[in-house]
Amino acid sequence: KGKYIRTLGEKEYFGERTLFKNEPRSATAIANESAEILHIDKEDFTGIVEQNMMEYMRNRLYLQDSSLTLNELSFEAHLGSGNYGNVSLVSSKKLGNEKFCYAIKGISRNQIDYEQLHNNLELERKILLQIDHPFIVKLVKTLKDSRFIYFLMEVVNGKELFDVIRDIGLLTKKQAQFYGGSMLLAMEYLHERKFIYRDIKPENIMVLYKTGYIKIIDFGTAKQIEDCTNTIIGTPHYMAPEVILGGGYSFTVDIWSIAVCLYEFLCGGVPFAENAEDPSKKTNYLIFLIF
Secondary structure: OOOOOOOOOOOOOOOHHHHHHOOOOOOOOOOOOOOOOOOOOHHHHHHHOOHHHHHHHHHHHHHOOOOOOHHHEEEEEEEEEEOOEEEEEEEEOOOOOOOOEEEEEEEEHHHHHHOOOHHHHHHHHHHHOOOOOOOEOOEEEEEEOOOEEEEEEOOOOEEEHHHHHHHHOOOOHHHHHHHHHHHHHHHHHHHHOOEEOOOOOHHHEEEEOOOOOEEEOOOOOOEEOOOOEOOOOOOHHHOOHHHHHOOOEOOHHHHHHHHHHHHHHHHOOOOOOOOOOOHHHHHHHHHHHHO
16 A cells, blocks of 8 residues: 555565465565565465474564554563663553563663663664564564653563573584574674674573574664774674774674684683683783784
8 A cells, every 4th residue: 555564685575474364465565676586375385384483484473563552562571670771571452362472671761861872772773673583683663652762572581692501511513503603694684784783792692492592682782884884892802803903894793703602602711811800901902912
């Protein structure tokens, strides 16, 4: 009906709502340039797609519903508190007997004004709304009332990779390849869309209890760039040399951070300044090693 919904890129898909819900197609797909499209009918789809993937795709339908309002959400539980607000578990009322849960983060408007967070939150919102990848947390939409700005998001029921690797101890080669490969796939997706993450570390990666797969969270340091940027930002232990030197860097700094994580998986500590507590000392130590 002429209303823009979203832009899809290479390797993305559409039409699953008809396969799952037997509903008429709700959108028209228009190619902006020459495209090759692969298609599959319902009989083949249900016969070859495994259960985990079916569940992921079914959940994705709910996570794409940007028509939800605050009045259609019911409070379920308090999940936690962070620097920028409280996170709660909520469920949708509009689905009738079928309950679907979301996480919602409420950030006080007074805090946003006091700490001048407007640009940071708008940038994070803009980036997350363009991302739809199984290894990256999904933002459904943002909402607001007179007191708060809300981020309605996918529920990530899991544990930080930081804690997981400390519970397991040194990872095997296969385990390190699994987590490292998962991070590389997520970064490949972001980099293809010109997003640079800039803070890959085990604390920003959740491991799902149910499946063991990862979800990358916290896009507060992410940015969309064309070729390079020069902001010194991130966590010193995981920062690439060119970030610390401040002379300009590009997407490859995320690959450096993944390599640091791989070293930590296999050796039990980060390669540079493992025992230094002062971030400035970490930075000086790393620069010393570079030179």
